[in-house]
Amino acid sequence: xxxxxxxxxxxxxLGAAALLPGNRFFVRAVALEGEGVTGQVALxxxxxxxxxxxxxxxxxxxSEDGKQALAYAAHxxxxxxxxxxxxxxxxxxxxEFLALxxxxxxxxxxxxxxxxxxxxxxxxxxxxxLPVAICVADIADADEASLxxxxxxxxxxxxxxxxxxxxxxxxxxxxxxxxxxEREGGKPFTVTKxxxxxxxxxxxxxxxxxxxxxxxxxxxxNLTRVAAAVLILSLVMEVAAAGIQWxxxxxxxxxxxxxxxxxxxxxxxxxxxxxxxxxxxxxxALEMLAIANEQRPATVEFTRINCKLNSALEIEARTTNPxxxxxxxxxxxxxxxxxxxxxxxxxxxxNYTTFTFTISFKVDILxxxxxxxxxxxxxxxxxxxxxxxxxxxxxxxxPTTPVGTTPATIGQTTPVAPVTTPAAAK
Numbered sequence: 001x002x003x004x005x006x007x008x009x010x011x012x013x014l015g016a017a018a019l020l021p022g023n024r025f026f027v028r029a030v031a032l033e034g035e036g037v038t039g040q041v042a043l044x045x046x047x048x049x050x051x052x053x054x055x056x057x058x059x060x061x062x063s064e065d066g067k068q069a070l071a072y073a074a075h076x077x078x079x080x081x082x083x084x085x086x087x088x089x090x091x092x093x094x095x096e097f098l099a100l101x102x103x104x105x106x107x108x109x110x111x112x113x114x115x116x117x118x119x120x121x122x123x124x125x126x127x128x129x130l131p132v133a134i135c136v137a138d139i140a141d142a143d144e145a146s147l148x149x150x151x152x153x154x155x156x157x158x159x160x161x162x163x164x165x166x167x168x169x170x171x172x173x174x175x176x177x178x179x180x181x182e183r184e185g186g187k188p189f190t191v192t193k194x195x196x197x198x199x200x201x202x203x204x205x206x207x208x209x210x211x212x213x214x215x216x217x218x219x220x221x222n223l224t225r226v227a228a229a230v231l232i233l234s235l236v237m238e239v240a241a242a243g244i245q246w247x248x249x250x251x252x253x254x255x256x257x258x259x260x261x262x263x264x265x266x267x268x269x270x271x272x273x274x275x276x277x278x279x280x281x282x283x284x285a286l287e288m289l290a291i292a293n294e295q296r297p298a299t300v301e302f303t304r305i306n307c308k309l310n311s312a313l314e315i316e317a318r319t320t321n322p323x324x325x326x327x328x329x330x331x332x333x334x335x336x337x338x339x340x341x342x343x344x345x346x347x348x349x350x351n352y353t354t355f356t357f358t359i360s361f362k363v364d365i366l367x368x369x370x371x372x373x374x375x376x377x378x379x380x381x382x383x384x385x386x387x388x389x390x391x392x393x394x395x396x397x398x399p400t401t402p403v404g405t406t407p408a409t410i411g412q413t414t415p416v417a418p419v420t421t422p423a424a425a426k
Contacts, residue, residue, distance in 0.1 A: 016179055017172035018087060019096035020201075022120055022136035024078045027097075029132040030060070030069040037062055038198065041071045051075055057201040059094060061101070061191055063129040070101070070130045074201065089210060092172075092179055092191075092200050097122060097134050099170040099181035102189030104129060109162040110148040110155075113183065114139070115170075121147045123155035131155075287370055288313050288361050291338070295331035297324040303354075313359045318352040325355050332359060337366045 030044045041060045046053055058073040072095050076084075087093045097120050100113055104124050113120040118138055122131040133154035137147050148163035168184035177193035191199050197207045255262070285307040292313060296302070304316035319325060325346065332341045339360045346355040 016174040017092040017094055017181065019099060019170055019172065019181075020093060021118065022095050022097040022134070023118060023138070025072040025074045025095050025136075027070065027072045027095075027131075027134040029128065029130060030071050032062070032067055032069055037066075037069060041069050045071055045073055049073060057203075059199050059201040061098060061130070061199050062195060065129065068128050068130050070098075072201075087202065089213075092196055093202055094181075094191075094199050095201075096120070096170055097136065098189060098191070098199070099172065099183055100186070100189070101130055102182065102187040103166070105162065105164065108155075108157050109164065110152050110157070112144045112148045112151075112163060112165045114144065114165060114167045119144060119147050121151035123151040123157060123161075125155060125157065284310070284361075284363070284366055284370065285313070287366060288359070291335060291361075292332065292357075292359055295328060295335075297321070297328055299324050300328055308358075311361055311363050313357075313361070315357045315359065316354070317357065318354045320351060320353075322346075322348070322353045325353065329357070332357075337362055337369060 026049075028044060028048055030041055032040055037060075041058075042053060045056070045058055049056060053073075055076055056073045057076055057079070058071065060069045060071040062069050096115075100111060100120060100122050103111055103122075105111065108124060108126045110121055110123045113122075118136055119142055121135040121144075123133040123135075124130075125132050133151050135147055135151040135154065142150075144165045145163065148165075149159075152159070152161045152163070166183065166186065168186060170181070170183055172179060172181050174180070175190075179191040179193075179196055179199070180188050181191070182188035197211070200207060288307070289305060292315060293302075297319070299321045300317050300319045302315055302317050306314040308314055325343065329341050329343060332338055339362050341360070342358045344356050344358070346353065
């Protein structure tokens with residue numbers, strides 16, 4: 001910016017725009033109809049300018065209602081190559097009088113701005129929002145009244161049109177992509193983001209190259225942001241992984257310190273599982289024998305007993321009364337725990353009849369019956385223990401004997417031995 005200020009005398013270069021001297025440009029107000037604003041402005045400038053548009057640096061701004069454009073142009077030779085080369089790529093290059101376009105008077109009138117080296121006169125009529133005529137002169141060559149009258153005459157205003165004189169530095173800034181131009185203490189004029197390239201006086205090729213550069217910069221910026229986010233995420237993940245590893249080491253050390261307890265618990269669990277397995281899967285030979293013996297007639301004697309597959313008993317027996325065999329078989333079949341009884345090898349020898357019974361049991365029912373019996377037995381034992389404790393508590397307390405006394409002297413007067421003296425003894 002300092003280079004540009006040195007190369008162009010009195011040029012204002014602040015903020016987001018380089019404000020070029022207004023006396024380098026000629027200005028025309030263009031009435032717009034429909035679409036194609038750029039084409040309409042180009043046709044108007046071709047009709048007004050004595051030079052081909054290829055030799056001109058042109059730009060324009062459009063009013064908010066889209067019905068008027070303010071076009072401005074300058075021959076390329078008005079700026080030296082050094083001046084053109086010094087224009088910054090990252091800001092707009094526009095004439096300085098645009099900063100005063102937001103100070104439209106209430107009706108038709110002229111605004112004259114007194115700067116450090118130049119006077120700027122902008123004339124409005126009663127209908128158009130943008131100036132219809134602009135005059136610029138050095139302070140040494142004109143005064144406010146004469147320049148204001150000249151601008152009013154160019155705009156076709158009445159001779160008594162009001163002329164307002166103002167002063168103050170011209171500034172520019174960006175607000176959410178829009179270019180805001182204003183005089184210090186005055187009203188702002190805004191060039192929207194979509195109209196920045198049309199307002200800039202530089203070549204279309206340069207503006208297109210700048211747009212491509214801006215898009216590339218945006219892509220690079222987004223990639224940089226993504227890379228930074230990935231880097232931060234990687235750092236967070238590394239920290240998290242270190243924390244997890246540290247916690248895992250703590251847990252491992254804790255597990256190792258409790259390895260003995262773990263082995264003991266596992267052994268207890270294995271023992272408990274073995275006990276449960278024995279209780280649920282162990283053979284119930286004695287219980288099956290008890291059921292068979294319960295219905296055994298008095299004449300029947302068991303000579304041999306064999307438990308088969310944990311669900312059946314094979315009993316070899318003998319009796320002196322053969323009719324008791326069938327009675328014994330019928331009695332066994334009536335038990336719900338028994339699924340079937342088969343007899344074989346019935347033989348009569350000497351005074352006995354020998355036979356073999358195979359008794360099949362319903363193991364699940366038998367186990368449930370045994371479990372209920374054990375539960376009842378445990379309840380009866382608990383009741384007996386509770387009754388014993390109650391009886392013990394109901395007994396009266398045993399009286400205690402004071403130390404140094406015998407039971408016979410408790411509550412009685414202890415006799416005192418008589419005292420004898422030598423005189424009494426005589």
